[in-house]
Amino acid sequence: MSDRNDHRTTEGAGRVSTEKSTATASDAAGAEAPLLELRDLHVFYGAIEALKGINLSVRTGEVVALLGANGAGKSTTLQTASGMIAPRQGGVLLHGERVDGIASHELVRFGIGHVPEGRRVFARMSVLENLHMGAYRFKRPDPRDLERVFHLFPRLAERRKQVAGTLSGGEQQMLAIGRALMGKPELLLLDEPSMGLAPLIVQQIFDILKEINEQGTTLLLVEQNASRALQLANRGYVLETGEMVMEGPAGELLADPRIRAAYLGEHVEAEHS
Amino acid sequence: MTLFDFWDVLVLGVVLGSLYAVIAIGYTLVYGVLQLLNFAHSEVFMTGGFGGVIALTLVVPVASPSLAQSAGYVVLGICTGALLGATVAFFLEKVAYRPLRRRNAPRLVFLITAIGASFFLYNLAGKLFGRNAMPMPRMYENRTVFTIFDTTINITQLLIVGSGVLMLLIVDHVVNRTKLGSGIRAVAQDPEVASLMGVNIDKVVSRTFVLGGLMGGAAGFLFGTTNQVFYTMGFLPGITAFAAAVLGGIGNVRGAMLGGMTLGIVEAFTVDVFGDAWRYVGAFGALVLVLMFRPTGILGERVARTA
Ligand SMILES: Nc1ncnc2c1ncn2[C@@H]1O[C@H](COP(=O)(O)OP(=O)(O)OP(=O)(O)O)[C@@H](O)[C@H]1O
Ligand SMILES: [Mg+2]
Numbered sequence: 405m406s407d408r409n410d411h412r413t414t415e416g417a418g419r420v421s422t423e424k425s426t427a428t429a430s431d432a433a434g435a436e437a438p439l440l441e442l443r444d445l446h447v448f449y450g451a452i453e454a455l456k457g458i459n460l461s462v463r464t465g466e467v468v469a470l471l472g473a474n475g476a477g478k479s480t481t482l483q484t485a486s487g488m489i490a491p492r493q494g495g496v497l498l499h500g501e502r503v504d505g506i507a508s509h510e511l512v513r514f515g516i517g518h519v520p521e522g523r524r525v526f527a528r529m530s531v532l533e534n535l536h537m538g539a540y541r542f543k544r545p546d547p548r549d550l551e552r553v554f555h556l557f558p559r560l561a562e563r564r565k566q567v568a569g570t571l572s573g574g575e576q577q578m579l580a581i582g583r584a585l586m587g588k589p590e591l592l593l594l595d596e597p598s599m600g601l602a603p604l605i606v607q608q609i610f611d612i613l614k615e616i617n618e619q620g621t622t623l624l625l626v627e628q629n630a631s632r633a634l635q636l637a638n639r640g641y642v643l644e645t646g647e648m649v650m651e652g653p654a655g656e657l658l659a660d661p662r663i664r665a666a667y668l669g670e671h672v673e674a675e676h677s
Numbered sequence: 678m679t680l681f682d683f684w685d686v687l688v689l690g691v692v693l694g695s696l697y698a699v700i701a702i703g704y705t706l707v708y709g710v711l712q713l714l715n716f717a718h719s720e721v722f723m724t725g726g727f728g729g730v731i732a733l734t735l736v737v738p739v740a741s742p743s744l745a746q747s748a749g750y751v752v753l754g755i756c757t758g759a760l761l762g763a764t765v766a767f768f769l770e771k772v773a774y775r776p777l778r779r780r781n782a783p784r785l786v787f788l789i790t791a792i793g794a795s796f797f798l799y800n801l802a803g804k805l806f807g808r809n810a811m812p813m814p815r816m817y818e819n820r821t822v823f824t825i826f827d828t829t830i831n832i833t834q835l836l837i838v839g840s841g842v843l844m845l846l847i848v849d850h851v852v853n854r855t856k857l858g859s860g861i862r863a864v865a866q867d868p869e870v871a872s873l874m875g876v877n878i879d880k881v882v883s884r885t886f887v888l889g890g891l892m893g894g895a896a897g898f899l900f901g902t903t904n905q906v907f908y909t910m911g912f913l914p915g916i917t918a919f920a921a922a923v924l925g926g927i928g929n930v931r932g933a934m935l936g937g938m939t940l941g942i943v944e945a946f947t948v949d950v951f952g953d954a955w956r957y958v959g960a961f962g963a964l965v966l967v968l969m970f971r972p973t974g975i976l977g978e979r980v981a982r983t984a
Contacts, residue, residue, distance in 0.1 A: 486873060488869060488872070488873070507872070507877075508872045508873055509872040509873075509874075509875050509876055509877045509878070510875075510877075512873065512874065512875040513875070518873045520869075520870060520873065524867055524869075524870045526862070526863055526866045526867060526870070527866065528862070528866055529859075529862065529863075529866070533859065536859065537859060537863055537871075537874045537876075538874055540856070540859065540860070540863075540874045540875045540876055541874070541875030583874070587874065587875065
């Protein structure tokens with residue numbers, strides 16, 4: 405194994421931070437360690453470096469949006485945070501404690517819920533069985549959680565006996581979120597929950613995400629739908645081919661001309677390469 | 678073929694089918710969680726047969742056992758067979774397959790390993806227990822229990838079908854109604870997401886082998902009650918049970934049961950009508966025929982993994 409030009413990526417070269425000091429609306433945590441912190445994360449697929457030393461933090465109670473084009477490394481970031489992938493270098497910290505290297509099935513006990521890209525419900529299980537799977541880490545599912553999920557997604561209650569593979573895309577997304585909630589997550593990682601859904605359903609899902617956050621769950625949201633994500637989020641990050649190129653309060657990112665050009669489909673001639 | 682023959686043959690088929698169904702569970706469970714054709718499962722079956730016979734040989738000196746003694750022998754035989762089968766299956770997974778999973782070995786390597794493990798195990802058994810068949814100690818007087826449609830049902834037949842059905846019910850319950858079962862089904866459908874839900878994949882895989890091993894080992898002993906045990910005894914029942922799992926839809930537990938029963942009955946009738954030389958032609962012909970029209974097997978379904 406030859407030395408693959410080791411990671412010391414030129415930090416800051418591509419980094420155009422909008423503003424470093426990120427004062428947030430819901431800033432209750434104060435000086436405490438953030439709920440989730442990714443520190444100088446380098447992740448490889450074979451010889452390909454998918455994350456080139458990224459930093460990201462999510463404080464308790466926040467909604468943080470992670471934006472970026474296809475292949476930027478957004479899913480990789482979430483997968484590393486939930487223990488599905490081990491970073492080659494750098495750390496994943498939960499409440500200031502290193503947790504990288506802990507397998508994902510153990511990491512759920514630390515209060516991380518991950519709604520994966522493409523929903524990935526258990527297609528041959530019923531809605532109810534899927535929800536019970538979400539509570540697998542407990543001896544038995546908490547009926548109050550089930551009630552909460554059915555309250556958030558009445559559609560799932562109606563279809564609790566239906567086989568998940570036959571649900572519509574929107575219903576599957578609801579089920580994927582509900583399933584994650586059954587594990588009582590403190591932090592919910594959401595990978596493109598609006599993907600492939602009609603605008604009306606997207607609106608519903610985002611309303612419910614807002615409600616989930618207001619009920620006390622912290623959210624890290626990966627989205628292609630940058631405008632919606634930034635409207636919901638307190639802060640945002642922008643990832644580009646494995647490097648974090650921007651970060652800042654959601655409002656500022658939403659107003660940033662580069663963001664508007666690249667992710668909100670506004671035609672400005674500045675096309676970055 | 679007279680009508681009376683029909684019932685006789687059907688009973689033979691159901692007895693055989695119960696055995697195939699129980700063995701097929703082991704193939705289908707392991708295929709479900711690992712997409713692995715565990716060819717060494719036939720040796721789990723064989724080991725169970727030897728385990729039962731050897732345990733009984735140690736404790737059966739009584740010439741005419743009482744009913745309680747007979748029942749005790751049977752239970753001892755089944756339990757020893759099941760436990761030994763489970764032990765072999767457990768170590769097979771740990772020693773042969775887990776290192777390959779750790780290294781993300783390609784599918785073909787698993788297959789070759791399975792075949793290699795099978796060869797290793799039956800030759801080891803031949804070395805340890807001799808190449809000659811071991812007779813099953815006499816646990817009971819194999820008399821007729823009852824008669825239906827002029828067909829006599831004897832103790833051994835009742836024992837095989839009865840315990841076979843009981844085991845199938847237990848497996849069905851475990852897979853569909855217990856936490857281990859949800860873990861097994863979740864890993865079969867999407868291992869990555871299963872582990873996001875807190876499922877320890879290694880643990881589930883290991884227990885899946887143990888569950889299949891319990892069934893396979895017990896079936897080995899039950900097979901032995903009809904006759905004797907020998908070191909290559911796993912081969913033909915193993916292949917047939919594997920075919921049964923495919924016929925029912927590999928990965929599907931109820932499919933394996935259905936497939937096993939079907940092949941047992943087809944085999945019995947083939948032998949009765951065409952003679953013993955045709956024994957496996959009928960069963961495998963049926964397999965080919967079904968797969969031509971339903972390539973995923975009778976109950977096999979392929980729901981897309983992601984929407
Ligand atoms: N399993 C894998 N093996 C090899 N390369 C991979 C693998 N998964 C992702 N990659 C590569 O890593 C990079 C980042 O992928 P990732 O899935 O994290 O992107 P993404 O930002 O989530 O994209 P999208 O918006 O399309 O979901 C891509 O270049 C991708 O090709
Ligand atoms: Mg992605």
